[in-house]
Amino acid sequence: MTEATSPTPAPDALVDVLADAPFVRLVATDDGDAIAAAALVAQALRAVDTPFQVRVSRDPVPDAGDDAVAVTVGADRGPHAIPGTGRPASTDAFATARALGDDPDPVVALAGVVAAGSVPGTDGSGDALEAAERADRVRRRPGVALPTADLAHRLAASTLVRTPYSGDTEAARAALAKLGLPADLDDDAHRRLASLVAVDVADAEGASTRAASAVERALRPYATVGDAAPFETVGGYADALDALARGAPGTGIALALDADPSDGLRTAALDAWRTHGLAAHRALDTATTGRYDGCVVVRVDLAGDGTDGGDDSADGDDAAAVLPTVARLVRDFRSPEPVAVAVDEAAGRLAAAGTGGGRAADDAGTGGGRAVDDAGTGGGRAVDDAATEPIGLGDACRSAAGEVGGDGWGTADRGGIAVGAAAEADGVDESEATDGDITGALAALREAL
Template sequence: MSTAADAPTEPDPERVAAALAETDFVRVYARPTGDALAAAGVLARGLAGGNTAFQVRTTRDAAVPDGDGTALALGWTAPNATAIPTGDRPVSAVVAAVVDALGAEPDPLVGLAGVVAAGTAPGDGGSGSLLEEAERRGVVDRRPGVAVPTADLADGLAHTTLVRTPQSDDLDDAGALLDALGVHEDPDEDGRRRLASAVALDATDGAPDRSVAAVERALRPHATPTGPFATLEGTADVFDALARERPGLGEALALGADVVVAGVVAIRDHVAGVHPVLADPTTGRYDGVFVARVAATPAEGATLPAAARLVRDFASPEPLAVVVADDTVAAAVLGSTDATAALRAGVEATGADGDRDVIGDARTGDARFAGGDVQAFIGGFREALG
């Protein structure tokens, strides 16, 4: 079985900072994940404070292009760049330590959004100092309720990938739930608690046991009164959607541009692809892996990573969930199996003669393979698991 035992070693933030301090120009290449994208924002803001020029690009490429200055890969290991790969700590937390070593102050809100996008609770994974600073500045305030990106609760409940409920991608059902609970805009704490309880019950009804822990990610959110979106967790959801669907817009958000309206539109569009693709999948259960075969075009492939995470957390009886379409696939795992290594083996088995690539880490990954055999992929994937 492919395991995550050989995960990349986390770099020393002091050494990375020393390398960046010696250059006049930094080229940042982030993987298309919310964590890596937010990390790019934390780094870029720190570099700007020290008057170091930079360029940020989100990429799926196997290597960074040649160019001036120092190249830095975030969320992956590039053969020709300094790298901060995904590891035990969120990339955003490591980058915050790099910025601190440069003598700048890491932006706590952007950094914590990356931490949450990595699936880590704020304050964990080496992000304790970020949470302390955010609380000191008053930019986060934990409260009862549900994590959503917008102040409009119905809109937020319908347009999130943090949970999967009957209200997902259904604004009318979300409004009906609020009406039934007597919860309206700007509810009091009791109303927020009632809403959280209802969402938790809906998300875990008939779901595997792990859904109880997974749904907690969307409950008792950190409100962000001065941030671009309503909650920290909702901000992380937007970062992840933009990284997958509209990376240029995500880069602008990470760098501090006012793109809130476009960000809300993007998360709505992303959700409109994620949840419907899971409406009627063909499923198969094997030893340790649950496969959901779905109908999705190559253009909709960017929705599959979020779909795989939702299947793993709220539908799969196995710790490893795979969502596969004709030309795209994504996997999400809890445990020691290396999801991306298994994806590579599966893609190799397809015999695809068109464009193909695989990106990810031990926990999550996705792949594109034009013209390959899906059944051959599933066979190769299962064989790699041992």
């Protein structure tokens, strides 16, 4: 159900500052929502000829310098911020861009909303959805949110779902073959595809009760209309932005900023997304899992994930980029606990994801049937109306890292730790980064939680 599309109050103080700024530095957290939000503000600044810079950081610190205005996107830091707490940063960025006199791209805003774990039309995004529908930029249809029509390859790589064939293109192709889908999918074919995915997510070995509701944001997607949008669905766009934010942030920013991306940019973004998704799923395939009070821990080895090169090779993604996606997949589809932690001991890193802050995984106790029922006719939302209080994972990671001489970072509902050589590579002084290992950091994090 879509919320009312009454005007969303813009952060007036920020609008006033931006309107008079000689130069703006936007620093976004490394997620798809923050990249989309930063791009919306940057587009508005470009429209009024205000110079700007956009960069991505896992733990952004505003640094204006000289007379520039610094804005943090995705975290509540510094004098000017679009924090993304309580609702997606993209919704506030869309309102801010409008208040600056721009006509912001509603598809970018909606992609940010989905990347944040929400559903278009909810959590403050009613105005963006209304604008997209009024301009005939999106249309809702049955099916699954994928970036392109190449079903087997895209379904295997999608991080909006976790199925028995995730990470395995040939297995996905075999599952699709049983449906006998036509080359050009009509609504009935899209419904059958959605039903297959919904059932396979909910019935997969080890699936949590949360999985049946988490899959909903991948079902009955908003298809994009026209050639300007880089991908065929808003959800596919969101999935790509989230992967790019960690693995190829420069490409992600360029994609979100470009009103009509070139074929080369689309291809680069799609390739980076697919490599990232395959790496995350394949790491999970060989993970070992342990359950503790309040969290589930999966141990992975991204350097030895079993890929053997070739078209499906995922060797290019490193632990820093992929571990947060692994943690999110476990949180949404495998963890009966509110926090999921992905650990790569060889890399000296871990990533944590929690269910706080109104994200799609909040309804851990909603049970297992609704996503299957809604696969073809849907309409429900992917979030629980009674959102839980955010777990301060970022602060917990900082505290735990401090106990072992590592580096910790994060926001309310996700975070990470690097120790030893990994922390040194991230800029921590050598004398402060060699006192512990990731196992000790994990123990300290579990204690902090």
